[in-house]
Amino acid sequence: MTAFILRRLLGTLPIVLIVGIITFFLVQLSPGDPAMFYVSADAPPQEIERVRTQLGLDQPVIQRFGFWLGEVLQGNLGISFHQNRPVLTGFLDALPVTLWLAFFSLVIALVVGIPVGLLSALRPNGLVDKFSTVFALIGMSMPNFWLGMLLVLLFAITLGVMPAQGYDPTSFWTGFRSLLLPAITLGYSQAALVARMTRSSMLEVMRQDYVQTARAKGLRTPVVLGKHAFGNALNPIVTVIGLAIGSLAAGSAVVEVVFNLPGIGRLVVDSVMRRDYPMIQGILLLTAGMIIVINLLTDLLYAIIDPRIRYD
Amino acid sequence: MTGPEAMSRLAGSRAWASFAWIAPLNGRILFGGGLVLLIVFIAAAAPLLATHDPLRVQMSMRLMPPSADNWLGTDNNGRDIYSRIVHGARVSVVVGMAVVILTTVIGTFIGLVSGYFRRLDGPLMRFMDALMSFPSILLAIAIVAALGASIQNVVIALTVSFIPHTARVVRGKVLSVREETFVESARAIGLGDWLIIKRYILPNVMAPLMVQATFILALAIIAEAGLSYIGAGTPPPQPSWGNILSDGRAYLHNAWWMTTFPGLFIMISVLGLNIMGDGLRDKLDPRMEAGR
Numbered sequence: 148m149t150a151f152i153l154r155r156l157l158g159t160l161p162i163v164l165i166v167g168i169i170t171f172f173l174v175q176l177s178p179g180d181p182a183m184f185y186v187s188a189d190a191p192p193q194e195i196e197r198v199r200t201q202l203g204l205d206q207p208v209i210q211r212f213g214f215w216l217g218e219v220l221q222g223n224l225g226i227s228f229h230q231n232r233p234v235l236t237g238f239l240d241a242l243p244v245t246l247w248l249a250f251f252s253l254v255i256a257l258v259v260g261i262p263v264g265l266l267s268a269l270r271p272n273g274l275v276d277k278f279s280t281v282f283a284l285i286g287m288s289m290p291n292f293w294l295g296m297l298l299v300l301l302f303a304i305t306l307g308v309m310p311a312q313g314y315d316p317t318s319f320w321t322g323f324r325s326l327l328l329p330a331i332t333l334g335y336s337q338a339a340l341v342a343r344m345t346r347s348s349m350l351e352v353m354r355q356d357y358v359q360t361a362r363a364k365g366l367r368t369p370v371v372l373g374k375h376a377f378g379n380a381l382n383p384i385v386t387v388i389g390l391a392i393g394s395l396a397a398g399s400a401v402v403e404v405v406f407n408l409p410g411i412g413r414l415v416v417d418s419v420m421r422r423d424y425p426m427i428q429g430i431l432l433l434t435a436g437m438i439i440v441i442n443l444l445t446d447l448l449y450a451i452i453d454p455r456i457r458y459d
Numbered sequence: 460m461t462g463p464e465a466m467s468r469l470a471g472s473r474a475w476a477s478f479a480w481i482a483p484l485n486g487r488i489l490f491g492g493g494l495v496l497l498i499v500f501i502a503a504a505a506p507l508l509a510t511h512d513p514l515r516v517q518m519s520m521r522l523m524p525p526s527a528d529n530w531l532g533t534d535n536n537g538r539d540i541y542s543r544i545v546h547g548a549r550v551s552v553v554v555g556m557a558v559v560i561l562t563t564v565i566g567t568f569i570g571l572v573s574g575y576f577r578r579l580d581g582p583l584m585r586f587m588d589a590l591m592s593f594p595s596i597l598l599a600i601a602i603v604a605a606l607g608a609s610i611q612n613v614v615i616a617l618t619v620s621f622i623p624h625t626a627r628v629v630r631g632k633v634l635s636v637r638e639e640t641f642v643e644s645a646r647a648i649g650l651g652d653w654l655i656i657k658r659y660i661l662p663n664v665m666a667p668l669m670v671q672a673t674f675i676l677a678l679a680i681i682a683e684a685g686l687s688y689i690g691a692g693t694p695p696p697q698p699s700w701g702n703i704l705s706d707g708r709a710y711l712h713n714a715w716w717m718t719t720f721p722g723l724f725i726m727i728s729v730l731g732l733n734i735m736g737d738g739l740r741d742k743l744d745p746r747m748e749a750g751r
Contacts, residue, residue, distance in 0.1 A: 165589035288730035293722035435592040
């Protein structure tokens with residue numbers, strides 16, 4: 148197991164390096180002179196030249212990449228043009244909102260998705276199954292930001308029971324209230340995904356001999372399902388959950404804009420509008436890093452829940 | 460033509476023939492495909508279908524609810540929403556098709572090369588893994604940010620974000636096909652690598668590729684709308700479903716029609732594609748998992 152973890156860690160090193168290369172050179176593509184962001188529009192050429200030297204912009208690009216990489220490895224992601232403070236600080240300030248949002252969405256996805264998937268698998272083509280199929284299809288076809296706007300239209304504007312936008316962190320309860328509609332918005336399509344995965348995985352497992360044996364022994368259905376089937380059906384479900392966390396942790400950009408939540412997603416959008424390249428670069432790098440870690444953890448979780456998997 | 464060569468050519472054409480799938484279309488392909496065709500028709504015939512000039516600002520007509528003259532109401536600049544949606548379909552269809560074609564061609568090439576030539580597999584797949592580590596919408600936003608907001612750059616951004624997914628699917632299929640005996644025998648009679656790829660590997664990759672392309676088209680339409688919604692897509696005043704929705708956000712409390720209708724069109728197109736994709740998957744490869 149330790150050997151596997153080590154090998155898996157080593158395997159991610161090249162990916163992390165390539166992620167760094169992509170991030171660095173992507174921002175190099177942008178037009179304009181970054182030095183212009185630090186000086187006023189009517190600055191004399193000598194002033195611009197001084198800033199360019201100061202920023203190392205007069206160096207060859209490879210050298211700048213090496214320098215940037217060295218700084219990044221020391222945890223220095225640069226200074227945000229707009230916020231005028233370290234990128235990392237800006238990122239960490241926005242992170243909790245996004246993580247809470249991801250957490251609530253995931254809870255919704257699991258609490259709705261797993262039972263619906265189980266019920267559908269119990270009676271394929273039954274009423275629950277048919278309803279959940281349609282529900283899932285709609286969930287996967289609706290752009291989540293549109294769903295969010297419709298929820299605001301219904302619950303905040305027409306019924307007036309929920310805040311339309313913004314994040315109120317005064318207490319857990321107010322925070323929860325401001326994140327509820329966004330979490331439903333994001334959780335819906337994930338719930339659909341989890342339900343479909345649970346269903347197909349359960350159907351697969353329920354055909355296996357050991358489930359037949361358990362039934363033949365006269366065990367009650369809940370025991371057969373809970374103990375013999377569900378445990379073995381977990382693996383693909385964990386994959387979907389891993390993917391869901393990844394896409395929730397960083398993919399909520401547009402939904403954060405809909406609900407005006409001060410998370411990572413809105414930070415990216417704001418940074419794009421203000422051409423705050425160090426911030427964009429930092430967010431790309433950090434979210435990619437988060438996803439790499441999540442993938443790693445998902446892989447390790449497989450080994451724990453499924454002893455049949457051997458990594459040697 | 461020598462004996463084995465003729466045999467292999469025969470087997471090759473048979474592999475392509477087995478892909479002459481359409482034969483009995485199932486209901487889902489017809490229904491989903493019908494919805495997709497409807498949207499493509501709307502996009503193609505937009506100037507004929509539109510009742511107003513989609514760009515004409517008329518402040519006296521602003522925020523009018525749906526009526527006999529303005530079927531789906533007007534927006535904050537008094538522009539006809541129906542005409543804007545109909546013209547917006549063009550952006551969705553053009554961007555979607557361009558992204559699918561580019562993604563499929565480039566992704567297939569990378570997948571074939573990576574799966575067939577083992578030496579290139581490591582580096583190519585690490586690069587794909589790295590691209591996949593970025594959440595695709597964030598990567599697309601960053602690319603548009605670097606290149607500037609335009610329809611062309613949206614296509615580039617989405618293509619780059621989606622390529623790894625297609626490359627992965629193709630590579631996976633190639634890895635299993637290249638172990639088949641017919642590939643081995645083709646190699647044994649001395650066929651070149653690219654000929655083997657063209658005649659034996661590619662036809663067998665087509666089925667999952669078709670399914671993948673349908674879903675990529677759906678994703679591209681949603682992503683284009685999302686990018687336009689946050690202002691990193693189709694630049695106004697040109698209408699796109701995403702930027703009509705974006706305009707509607709500020710008027711959610713007094714003009715529900717600005718939000719409801721463009722979203723409905725996005726949903727219908729994506730629903731059509733998803734249903735068609737599911738149908739295609741069952742038709743082309745029954746072993747593939749039904750629950751995505």
